[in-house]
Amino acid sequence: xxxxxxxxxxQTIPVMLIIITGTFFMQRFVPGGPFTAEKAVTPxxxxxxxxxxxxxxxxxKQYMDYVWDLCPKRFHPLALVNGLDFKAAFGIDFRPSFKYxxxxxxxxxxxxxxxxxxxxxxxxxxxxxxxxPLGILAAVKRNTWIDYLCSSFAMTGICIPNFVLGPLxxxxxxxxxxxxxxxxxxxxxxxxxxxxxxxxxYAGYIARLTRGGMIEVLHQDFIRTARAKGASEARIIFxxxxxxxxxxxxxxxxxxxxxxxTGSFVIETIFQIPGLGREFVNSALNRDYTMVLGTVILYxxxxxxxxLVVDVVQVWLNPRLKFE
Amino acid sequence: MxxxxxxxxxxxxxxxxxxxxxxxxxxxxxxxxxxxxxxxRISQRxxxxxxxPAIASMPDDFFIIRALSEGLVIPSPDGATPVPxxxxxxxxxxxxxxxxxxxxxxxxxxxxxxxxxxxxLESFRRVLSPGTAAPKADLFFPVKNARDYLSxxxxxxxSVGFNAxxxxxxxxxxxxxxxxxxxxxxxxSGPWIPVNPRAVSRLGSQWTRPGNFVGNGPYxxxxxxxxxxITVKPNSFYRAAGQVRLAAIQFVRFDDEDSEERAYRAGQVxxxxxxxxxxxxxxxxxxxAELHRAPLAETRYLSFNTRRPALNDxxxxxxLSMAIDQRRIVDDVLxxxxxxxxxxxxxAISTGVLDKGPPRGLGYDPAEARRLLAAAGYPDGRNFxxxxxxxxxxxxxxxxxxxxxxxxxxxxxxxxxxEARAHVAALRSGAYDIGFxxxxxxxxxxxxxLENFTTDSPNNYPHWSDGVYDYLxxxxxxxxxxxxxxxxxxxxxxxxxxxxxLTEAPLAPVYFNSKVWVxxxxxxxxxxxxxxxxxxxxxxxxxxxxxRH
Numbered sequence: 001x002x003x004x005x006x007x008x009x010x011q012t013i014p015v016m017l018i019i020i021t022g023t024f025f026m027q028r029f030v031p032g033g034p035f036t037a038e039k040a041v042t043p044x045x046x047x048x049x050x051x052x053x054x055x056x057x058x059x060x061k062q063y064m065d066y067v068w069d070l071c072p073k074r075f076h077p078l079a080l081v082n083g084l085d086f087k088a089a090f091g092i093d094f095r096p097s098f099k100y101x102x103x104x105x106x107x108x109x110x111x112x113x114x115x116x117x118x119x120x121x122x123x124x125x126x127x128x129x130x131x132x133p134l135g136i137l138a139a140v141k142r143n144t145w146i147d148y149l150c151s152s153f154a155m156t157g158i159c160i161p162n163f164v165l166g167p168l169x170x171x172x173x174x175x176x177x178x179x180x181x182x183x184x185x186x187x188x189x190x191x192x193x194x195x196x197x198x199x200x201x202y203a204g205y206i207a208r209l210t211r212g213g214m215i216e217v218l219h220q221d222f223i224r225t226a227r228a229k230g231a232s233e234a235r236i237i238f239x240x241x242x243x244x245x246x247x248x249x250x251x252x253x254x255x256x257x258x259x260x261x262t263g264s265f266v267i268e269t270i271f272q273i274p275g276l277g278r279e280f281v282n283s284a285l286n287r288d289y290t291m292v293l294g295t296v297i298l299y300x301x302x303x304x305x306x307x308l309v310v311d312v313v314q315v316w317l318n319p320r321l322k323f324e
Numbered sequence: 325m326x327x328x329x330x331x332x333x334x335x336x337x338x339x340x341x342x343x344x345x346x347x348x349x350x351x352x353x354x355x356x357x358x359x360x361x362x363x364x365r366i367s368q369r370x371x372x373x374x375x376x377p378a379i380a381s382m383p384d385d386f387f388i389i390r391a392l393s394e395g396l397v398i399p400s401p402d403g404a405t406p407v408p409x410x411x412x413x414x415x416x417x418x419x420x421x422x423x424x425x426x427x428x429x430x431x432x433x434x435x436x437x438x439x440x441x442x443x444x445l446e447s448f449r450r451v452l453s454p455g456t457a458a459p460k461a462d463l464f465f466p467v468k469n470a471r472d473y474l475s476x477x478x479x480x481x482x483s484v485g486f487n488a489x490x491x492x493x494x495x496x497x498x499x500x501x502x503x504x505x506x507x508x509x510x511x512x513s514g515p516w517i518p519v520n521p522r523a524v525s526r527l528g529s530q531w532t533r534p535g536n537f538v539g540n541g542p543y544x545x546x547x548x549x550x551x552x553x554i555t556v557k558p559n560s561f562y563r564a565a566g567q568v569r570l571a572a573i574q575f576v577r578f579d580d581e582d583s584e585e586r587a588y589r590a591g592q593v594x595x596x597x598x599x600x601x602x603x604x605x606x607x608x609x610x611x612x613a614e615l616h617r618a619p620l621a622e623t624r625y626l627s628f629n630t631r632r633p634a635l636n637d638x639x640x641x642x643x644l645s646m647a648i649d650q651r652r653i654v655d656d657v658l659x660x661x662x663x664x665x666x667x668x669x670x671x672a673i674s675t676g677v678l679d680k681g682p683p684r685g686l687g688y689d690p691a692e693a694r695r696l697l698a699a700a701g702y703p704d705g706r707n708f709x710x711x712x713x714x715x716x717x718x719x720x721x722x723x724x725x726x727x728x729x730x731x732x733x734x735x736x737x738x739x740x741x742x743e744a745r746a747h748v749a750a751l752r753s754g755a756y757d758i759g760f761x762x763x764x765x766x767x768x769x770x771x772x773x774l775e776n777f778t779t780d781s782p783n784n785y786p787h788w789s790d791g792v793y794d795y796l797x798x799x800x801x802x803x804x805x806x807x808x809x810x811x812x813x814x815x816x817x818x819x820x821x822x823x824x825x826l827t828e829a830p831l832a833p834v835y836f837n838s839k840v841w842v843x844x845x846x847x848x849x850x851x852x853x854x855x856x857x858x859x860x861x862x863x864x865x866x867x868x869x870x871x872r873h
Contacts, residue, residue: 031745031746031753032748033749036748038748038764039766039776040752040782041459041462042462042465044462045458045459048457048458048474049457051457102376102529102532103550108550111550112551170586171586175590181592183578183583183592269583270583272552274551274552
């Protein structure tokens with residue numbers, strides 16, 4: 001297993017390098033730059049700005065300098081605990097942001113990533129906490145009103161987009177009843193509405209996948225054998241069927257977790273959450289070159305890691321697969 | 325059986341129906357707080373890039389900076405000549421080349437140090453140093469040799485037109501004579517706001533963080549949660565500290581008017597930036613006392629790419645311009661108190677002499693437009709090339725214009741919406757046909773607007789070139805031989821230039837934008853001018869109603 005993980009880790013290095021190179025050059029060919037504005041800066045000012053950010057250097061030199069700054073130069077992972085400082089931990093320097101000149105991209109990531117992780121984590125819990133029981137219930141009580149109720153909830157969750165559900169929840173529970181704040185990310189109670197909004201979409205998906213997986217498994221021979229041997233219904237569902245029935249959910253969770261973490265832009269905008277999703281999208285609009293690269297690299301790293309975790313969990317759940 | 329079916333159906337729709345029903349009902353009202361703990365919450369649309377007046381570039385950045393620091397003078401809220409701030413008075417030399425500002429004796433930094441003339445000079449030197457890369461350094465160009473120092477041609481700051489005869493006096497020598505009405509708006513602009521040189525050299529770029537920030541304004545920085553909120557509290561060393569009547573101001577971040585408006589209704593914010601167009605009428609009807617409208621010095625215009633076939637003919641541009649019914653766009657599409665633009669210089673900018681018999685645009689005249697188009701060789705729009713109308717926002721306005729051209733002139737244009745910076749890049753490189761764009765001047769100076777359309781200006785999006793126009797602008801800029809009547813001479817050249825621009829029509833002004841926002845009735849003393857400059861020193865909140873939770 002460690003050999004498997006080690007080999008997969010080595011494979012990620014060229015993947016990351018391709019992503020960095022592609023992003024670095026692609027954003028330079030996008031029309032408009034960090035200093036493009038409806039009212040142009042005067043030539044003297046533009047010259048000073050470009051000199052300040054070394055944009056006058058040849059592109060290949062800018063690229064080499066940047067990649068060198070990114071290369072890990074030390075290994076103190078414990079420094080990450082102390083405020084997610086990638087520079088202190090690995091010597092990875094994402095440089096200062098163009099848009100926020102007094103902040104480094106390292107600092108912005110350290111500041112915003114925990115918020116996005118928290119939002120994503122709670123939302124994932126909501127998604128699993130709602131989706132799994134609903135899916136199992138629907139599969140076990142197949143074609144009864146319970147199934148229809150669970151399935152219509154799941155479909156509703158999938159069909160109502162975040163940007164509709166979010167404002168509806170705000171209208172009902174913030175403006176009308178006053179139980180929650182309409183936006184913000186200050187106290188624990190502020191987590192409820194955003195996580196519910198983001199989680200419910202994935203809950204719907206997970207419920208449908210669980211239902212499908214469970215129905216398929218519940219029809220298999222080994223379940224009939226277990227029943228014939230007199231196992232209780234609870235034991236059949238939770239011990240025998242669930243492990244196999246969850247496989248589609250587990251494969252979905254990798255991309256879903258990545259999607260929840262990276263795709264939280266809409267939720268962050270509706271609820272004014274200071275997460276990384278907003279920085280990610282706005283950095284592209286601002287042509288904040290260093291911020292774009294920093295967030296892309298971070299998200300790429302997250303997705304690669306999550307996919308690896310999913311692969312390991314799948315082997316563990318499915319005896320037919322082996323590490324190789 | 326029937327019972328089961330019914331309950332199944334109603335269960336499935338129950339949560340949604342409940343949410344929808346609640347949405348249409350009452351809303352929560354925020355109660356104003358008692359004065360002693362009055363915390364004013366103002367919506368902030370864009371996260372400030374930095375709170376350093378030399379580095380900041382957007383009006384949104386200066387919303388906060390102007391609460392923390394103030395320059396020699398500050399813009400007047402009514403758009404007239406700037407009023408005293410750090411300087412209590414000033415003298416102008418008879419030739420209008422030299423301004424001498426006298427600082428207030430009680431002017432202090434928020435760390436207690438006195439504000440000196442040397443601090444101002446060091447701040448100005450910092451903005452103009454090439455290494456600082458200050459994006460708005462061009463607002464110092466009226467000062468003698470400032471431009472050459474910025475570009476690195478001059479290395480001795482002593483030859484730039486600043487000096488301090490004593491620690492209470494800042495003297496400014498100009499490049500050309502400028503009357504107070506023309507020069508003081510520059511001195512009141514953002515980059516002229518001083519910084520504490522000792523704090524900057526000690527802390528580097530970190531000096532703008534809470535706890536580090538040293539300013540000379542009514543408030544001081546106590547909290548900066550990026551993309552969340554910024555809090556300022558009264559500065560006890562402020563020259564008029566006794567007049568500051570709020571316990572704190574919070575600038576709360578909102579990405580758009582919809583989330584901001586929801587937060588306003590939930591009682592989380594007291595002053596918003598903008599009311600969504602579709603909600604203006606509701607507020608006007610239900611809460612008229614909270615709805616505010618103010619004109620902005622912001623012209624939205626169509627730029628015609630004069631290098632394109634058809635558009636290189638002034639008659640075609642005039643026809644396109646005259647077929648736009650601005651009144652209908654303002655009244656039926658925008659509905660926010662905007663004003664039809666019959667000229668380029670916004671009415672919100674008081675231009676003195678220039679306003680006596682101001683130049684008029686071509687107006688709305690569809691019959692004349694059809695005649696001009698036919699004269700140019702496109703009767704009823706026949707053979708007219710297929711053109712694109714591009715923008716980055718305001719799709720409803722573009723659609724209205726598209727429809728008017730189709731109806732009045734029989735020509736079809738396609739609407740192209742681009743991402744903001746891609747749109748500006750296309751305008752600048754000339755890779756467009758007709759573009760919709762916003763013009764916001766940095767200072768309320770007509771020259772700063774009109775000089776955008778000289779042949780070599782980077783903002784000359786129509787890529788239009790007219791020798792007479794360039795000459796008129798040059799005349800206006802070099803005017804000011806004290807023997808002549810400066811104001812009038814300027815004004816004649818400028819009026820001629822604007823008339824030429826409007827009749828040659830490389831661009832078609834569409835409307836002057838306005839600001840529509842909501843603000844609680846317990847907020848008093850709100851001062852903001854047409855260029856988004858705010859003054860917070862007069863703000864207070866009354867104690868009507870119950871204290872906030």
